[in-house]
Amino acid sequence: MRIRKNTYEKISHQIANYIHKAANDSTYENPFILGLATGSTPHQIYEELKSMDVDFTNTITFNLDEYVGLDEDHPQSYKYFMEKSLFKSQDFHSNNFPDSKLYPYYDSMIDNVGGIDIQILGIGTNGHIAFNEPGTPRDSKTRIVDLTENTIKDNSRFFESMDEVPKQAMTMGIQTIMKSKTIYLIAHGKHKKEILEKAIYGDITPEIPASFLQEHPNCEVFYSE
Ligand code: PGA
Numbered sequence: 001m002r003i004r005k006n007t008y009e010k011i012s013h014q015i016a017n018y019i020h021k022a023a024n025d026s027t028y029e030n031p032f033i034l035g036l037a038t039g040s041t042p043h044q045i046y047e048e049l050k051s052m053d054v055d056f057t058n059t060i061t062f063n064l065d066e067y068v069g070l071d072e073d074h075p076q077s078y079k080y081f082m083e084k085s086l087f088k089s090q091d092f093h094s095n096n097f098p099d100s101k102l103y104p105y106y107d108s109m110i111d112n113v114g115g116i117d118i119q120i121l122g123i124g125t126n127g128h129i130a131f132n133e134p135g136t137p138r139d140s141k142t143r144i145v146d147l148t149e150n151t152i153k154d155n156s157r158f159f160e161s162m163d164e165v166p167k168q169a170m171t172m173g174i175q176t177i178m179k180s181k182t183i184y185l186i187a188h189g190k191h192k193k194e195i196l197e198k199a200i201y202g203d204i205t206p207e208i209p210a211s212f213l214q215e216h217p218n219c220e221v222f223y224s225e
Helices: 008-025 043-051 078-085 103-112 149-158 174-178 190-201 209-215
Strands: 003-005 032-036 059-063 065-067 094-096 118-121 143-146 168-171 182-188 219-224
Touching (some): 008 032, 008 043, 059 103, 182 190, 190 219
Parallel strands (some): 032 059, 032 118, 059 094, 182 219
Antiparallel strands (some): 065 168
C-alpha cells in the first residue's frame, strides 16, 4: 500500500472520474453500488460529479453513517448534507442511510445488491473510519456507537456549540467497509498526515481502525496537504 500525494482538486477530480465511469457503465440488471462519505473531505468530489455528465439512474448509494437524534431535515444530518451536496441535482436509482429504521438491516441490504463496488472513505484525526472509533474490532457490523470526545470536538465546527453535537451515531462497521470491492481512502490537510502514516505503515490495531485497511486487497490511499 502506498500513499499517493496530489492536490485536493486533482485527487477529487480523479476519484470523480472513477465514479463517473462506473456509473455510466452500469445497467438496470447490473447496477453500480457506491458507498458515500460526508464531512469536508468528499465535498469537492461531489462538486466535480455535478459538473460532469453522469448517469446515476442505475446507481444505488449507501452512506457510511448518520447521527442519532437529528431529524433528516436538520442541516447537520448526513441525509441533509447529501441531498444538498449531490442527490437533489442528480437522478439516482436509490439512496440509503443507516438511519434508525434501516441500520439493523443495512449489512444485509448491501449484501443483497451484491456488495459495494466503490467506497469513499475519509479518516478522523483519531484514526476512525466512518464512526468506527479507536477500539473497534475487525468484525464489527452496522450498529449504534458512542462518539469519542475527540470526534465530538472535531465535529463541533459544524455546530453552534459542542453541546449540540450528537453523542451517538449509526455507522457501517469495519467488516461492512472491508467487504467493499474497491476503497478510496482520502486524507486532506496537514493535520491528517501523522494519523494517515500510522494507519498505513504502522501496526494493524483496533486502536487505529483505519489500519485494518492494510488488509484490504484493493484500497487506494490519497493524501493532499
Ligand atoms: P472530515 O472528516 O472529512 O470532515 O475531515 C473525516 C472523518 O472524520 O472521517
